[in-house]
Amino acid sequence: MEPPFPPGACAVEDGTHFTIWSEHAETIDVLLFDADDAEIARQRLEAGQGGWHHAFIEAIEPGARYGFRANGRYDPSAGHWYDPAKLLVDPYARAIDRPFRQDPRLGQRGYDTAALVPKAIVTTLPEPGFPEPPRFTPGGLIYEIGVRPFTMLHPDVPEAQRGTITALGHPAVIAHLKKIGVSAVELMPISAWIDERHLPPLWLRNGWGYNSVPFMALDPRVAPGGIGELQDAVAKLHAAGIGVILDMVFNHSGESDAMGGTLSLRGIDGAAYFRMADGMLINDTGCGNTLACERAPMQRLILDTLRHFVVNAGVDGFRFDLAPILARGPDGFDPHAPLLAAIAADPVLADRVMIAEPWDLGPGGYQLGNFPPNWLEWNDRYRDDVRRFWRGDEHRLGDFVTRIAGSSDVFTGAATRSVSFVAAHDGFPLADLVAYSAKHNAANGEGNRDGHDPNFSWNNGVEGPSDDPAIRDARRRDVKALLATVFATRGTIMLTAGDEFGRTQRGNNNAYCQDNAITWLDWANRDIDLEDFTAALAGLRARSPHLSGPTMLTGGDVAWLRPDGGPFEDADWHAPDAGAIAIKLTGVSVLFNRTEAAVTFADPAKTVPARSVAFVLDGEPA
Known part of the structure; x- marks a missing residue:
């Protein structure tokens, strides 16, 4: 049933x-606060x-600050965390007045969290x-960006704008995006988090x-600057011919497991918004809870959120974190x-770009290739097979070419629906x-237990930083390959911001908690040679165009040739040490040489150095 007025304020x-x-x-109250956090009014919703609760309060204008308190049965085993001491953030809030701050008292029953x-904020949306x-x-x-780390150290961005969405529209940033051929930026989550x-x-x-x-x-x-700031940045990027994709997290709430804070959905109706079994929160995410995307209330919230960002900010599409949860019901x-x-x-939404991260930790959680035909999907098989080929693993050429x-x-x-990448925010940078x-x-702080173990990585002879010129050259060569x-x-292909100029996380492959120089891009010391190579x-x-x-x-589009110019036969694909191949397309050939020695190709005629890739355009000298 439709609500009497749009959800939210x-x-x-x-x-x-x-x-x-x-x-x-059983009851829900709306509370109003002044600029000093003092409660100035309260009204019971009818x-x-x-299931809709509603109240109208006269003379309340945009800019007013508010929250909810809900009361009812307290029975966590049934999904009921009702506690009238908890101030709850409106799930339809268009703006909040401050960032979230973690505090143990957020999860303590009976503790008033209005100050925490x-x-x-009652909001007037952009036109x-x-x-x-x-x-x-x-x-x-696609160019994956963490908004804060991307410009925190950018010398050309005004200090007040660093680490913000506004910085994405700065001329120096747009010039860099244009230089390396970015078609769309994909912003890691910008919704308020804890x-x-x-x-x-x-x-x-x-x-x-x-x-x-x-x-x-x-x-x-x-x-x-709220949604208006995003709208302005999108407009500037669009003017430069660059799209904007938002990374959305609809698989879990920041309210965590049963011991977590009661902040919003948990206190409003945990039994409806969260998936549970045997009196426990289901944890298909590894983050403590799983949102019930198969139920109408959560579906409406997701659809309304996506529409909000398209209509009020003009974004071009969305990437969905742990996306199988969006489509998992009682039968999987x-x-x-x-x-x-x-x-x-x-x-x-129908014409927007939709991208799935096609795996999660739940039953049947690996769904690469199984999303609807209009969806793109992150392709971790591409990531791993390309890494293993260049690492030198045996019997990898066939998989490499397939990718x-x-x-x-x-x-x-x-059509391929692959979003092909070798590195992303998860795992090692290039x-x-x-x-x-x-x-x-x-x-x-977790004893090196967190993060993935199978990285399919290599160190070129020394673990970590090296002053040896030969090792540094070998690493730059491999990154270029x-x-x-x-x-x-x-x-569709994807780079993560900074990989085009040699960013490092000092060997940290799970740097989500490093809001510091480990993840902040070091623009002043970037590898300009590598950046120019990417450009x-x-x-x-x-x-x-036949590359992209x-x-x-298929066979009619391409010829796969051995270095001697002959076509690859079945036995060639499965040779354990096969590491050189020429790919001939209309207008361009790409020559791959994974071996440790230079290889001379016959068609087109070109010598390719060890562990390198060469492009030969038709009509240009090899």
């Missing part, structure tokens, strides 16, 4: 309507049909326009943002799940991939 000429959904709350929790078609189409370069509760005692902070509480309200640390993952079908049918041709063994149909054979996560492979890959690769890809086309490479 809806300001009108003579006051504000407050509307919130809860099936199980419970109506369909951000207040939602929306009819959404323009997305700027990004499959086949381009630190995991084990981090403050370690003097650590979550710098990535994958721990959202409200989904529409932007985190004041990255967007002090369903590519035809109601939420996915609703996104496809929505007139605002750069579009992963036809994963995605059915003529520079560390060739300098560390194992993770070094001691700074995270990996970058060239990505740019030679069919379909040259982008130029080659732009001039060679969205369809799979």
